[in-house]
Amino acid sequence: MRSHNLLATVDAIVKRPAAAARWPGIEDVRTADDLRKLPLMSPDALEDLCPPAVTDLALDSVDSGMVLRSSGTSGKRKVLYHSWEFDTRVTHLGARGVRAALTTAPRRVGNCLYPGELNGAFSFAQDLTRRLGAQTYPLGTSMRTEELLEVVREHRIDTLIGSPAMGADLLSDPANLASLASLRTYLYIGENLGAARAAVMAVAIPGLRVRSLSYSTSETGPIGYQCPFQGDGTHHVHDDAMYVEVVDPETGAEVADGEEGEVITTTLTDTGMPLVRFRIGDRAIRHTGGGCACGSHASRITLTGRVPRSLNVDGATISQDLVMAQLRGVGVADPVDCQFQVRRAPDRGFDVLLLLSDRLAVRPTGDEVLRRLREGYHLGRVFAMPGFRGFTLRCVPTTDFVRNTRGKTPFFVEL
Structure with a gap:
């Protein structure tokens, strides 16, 4: 069934030259092994091909179907035409x-x-x-x-x-x-x-x-x-x-x-x-x-x-992986149990608030966590900036975590 559907997919794309041009060599794909020879497609590349400005990838969904937009957790928000x-x-x-x-x-x-x-x-x-x-x-x-x-x-x-x-x-x-x-x-x-x-x-x-x-x-x-x-x-x-x-x-x-x-x-x-x-x-x-x-x-x-999410704080780019690598040293292993908030002040300064789930078995102190975060090579730059005003750690119910309109809990939040 998968082989049949793969061939149907390839044939449909090849019949639309604008779509086929996005995957050079797709006309030669006949098996899953052939598929692996094609280049990977990034979220940014898809965003550049999103409707309504570009409809190259829409086979039969330009005028009929459902229009959706991604949540943007993997990068830019993308618009999709589904028939x-x-x-x-x-x-x-x-x-x-x-x-x-x-x-x-x-x-x-x-x-x-x-x-x-x-x-x-x-x-x-x-x-x-x-x-x-x-x-x-x-x-x-x-x-x-x-x-x-x-x-x-x-x-x-x-x-x-x-x-x-x-x-x-x-x-x-x-x-x-x-x-x-x-x-x-x-x-x-x-x-x-x-x-x-x-x-x-x-x-x-x-x-x-x-x-x-x-x-x-x-x-x-x-x-x-x-x-x-x-x-x-x-x-x-x-x-x-x-x-x-x-x-x-x-x-x-x-x-x-x-x-x-x-x-x-x-x-x-x-x-x-x-x-x-x-x-x-x-x-x-x-x-x-x-x-x-x-x-x-x-x-x-x-x-x-x-895939590592990142946040730019006054020129320093930090990722979820960098934060979690340091937090594991104090017993926090799951990203869903924490939220890293950067709160901006009118004077262009900022402070950092780290929320941890109160359901965690560990209860590290704020001083202990800040010391760990400072030890990270790239992460430590954030806490050495002139605009850094202070750090606060709170153990709270996850209901206190900031959520987006779709109910998801982002790891990084700017306020």
Whole structure:
């Protein structure tokens, strides 16, 4: 099936010279091995080809279909033209993934994702719920908690779909739990759950099934899904509809099984805006050997984080990896448990606020963390600048972390 879809994808691209010109040599691709000879495509390169200014990559979606915009966590925000046929494919893969993840199908589903602003996640959840034959409650993200709880209680909603942060917030308050007695499943999307959030949800409702709704991006649609035997971050790949590589980011060569690399995706579709060897901005470990306890032999990847995110502070560029390398020395290992805020002052000075989850087992002091951060070669430059005014460490509930409108929790924040 994958080989058939790869050939259909290549033939569709070759028939559109403007698209074929973006991947020199694509006309010779007939196998996955041939595909690896093509150059990687960066998010910046895709941004330069985004509609409406450029429609070279749109095969049949210039005048009909759905227009989406990426969240921008991997670089510039990108606009995508998806045809209605591609959108149907997205819905099918999403529903297939949920069926694989849950032994009991959801019946009443509350959709707590962010609607609008060219964000496709809300409509994705609506459409796949319809495909599952369940009843949907389009709750969104602006409903007051009291009203949301009332709807869940009165209609006996058994499944909620939302961000990891939203789920952890809702379940961390003991006062909410009586109204959530009917809840059996929480499906999250947009970012990894993380150990701290998972622990909160496991304690709140014992036996609650907390699963990934889909490993998906606005650019590609669903890439992978979780079966009951996979934990947070590990997904089976939709091998028939997506070709996924895990490569060395410097050389582009595929890494060995069990090693970490950068995720590269090729959408196997002859409609919408196909992407060939696209760098989606994630890092993962590839597992190719053997099958899974669920019976599937589809390949698996374990997401380990984003390709290093960076922030420029008065000329000094720092990355998430640089910060985490220093924080590991004080027992903080997961980026979802912290947020690095730079707060600007009117006099062009700045101070740094580091938030840590209060669910962490460790409680380092501010002096200890600042000393560690200063020890980083590039990171230390930030704290030696004339404009640096001070450093504050706070251990707080993750509800206090700044979030964007789509419910994601960025690692770097400028205020």
